[in-house]
Amino acid sequence: MPLGFIVLSHYQARPLLEARRAGQSIARTSLDLNRSHCDVTLDAGGITLPDGRRIAWPIIEQIAASESGCYRIGDGAEKIQTYSQATGRTYSLYPTPLAPTMLISGLPMHRIKDTDPYRDTLAKIKAASLTRGRVLDTCTGLGYTAIEAAKIADEVITIELDPAAQEIAQLNPWSQPLFDEPKITRIIGDSYDEVRRFADAHFSRVIHDPPAFALAGELYSADFYAELFRVLKPGGRLFHYIGDLDSASGSRTARGVVERLKRAGFQQVTPRPEAFGVVAHK
């Protein structure tokens, strides 16, 4: 087991209940939202983990009944959710069969329809055609883009506005490399302000994965794009996530984004529908 803490969702809890119904004494499960797997033993009271810890059936039943929560196991099961004083928003971890997404006031921060948060991340990384060098990741979230970027780039600087979002990432097994990978530098602050602190041509790539326009309009503004242009090296690229370019709201947002990116100096601003965004060159 790679983790000191255990996180379960209904994707683990329901098969455990089925194993009990089937009379099994051993079941294969995951204690970290399907990042890794192990065998647990089943008895009348609950399950016993490889390190001897126990989880009682009523806790597993509680988790199995929740469609939308991930639960940290301590004495009981605590839903991974927090309210941010800073932004007045609620953050929670929302399960999928593999990596979870984060909900901000009920809105998922990754694509989960017809894909999953990690495939969504890999599409962004591919569209940004990462190379070695320094990458700016403007919006940390659960850190998936920063983690994947660090597998290719020499250095990744990632910025998160809300400490509450980072609290959720800390409790997400899939986000742990965000805190362990030495190539990643985390900044808590507003990207709109923080980006002004970097020197001209500091980054070879920028990945801009903001919340929806309605939640963070300033991250779609012409003056912010001008700063992203300034901090990119000549020859550098920006990937800007927008949303489904084929939807009415996505195509409307994309039109404004493309126009303002061009005004900021970007060239070859190209739709990348498979990654739900655009790529722009300096």
Ligand SMILES: C[S@@+](CC[C@H](N)C(=O)[O-])C[C@H]1O[C@@H](n2cnc3c(N)ncnc32)[C@H](O)[C@@H]1O
């Ligand atoms: C779509 S999520 C990013 C997902 C991320 N790429 C990942 O891999 O998990 C957007 C994140 O941006 C954060 N955010 C919102 N406004 C911000 C700002 N002005 N500066 C930095 N981060 C911001 C939100 O709190 C949220 O965590």
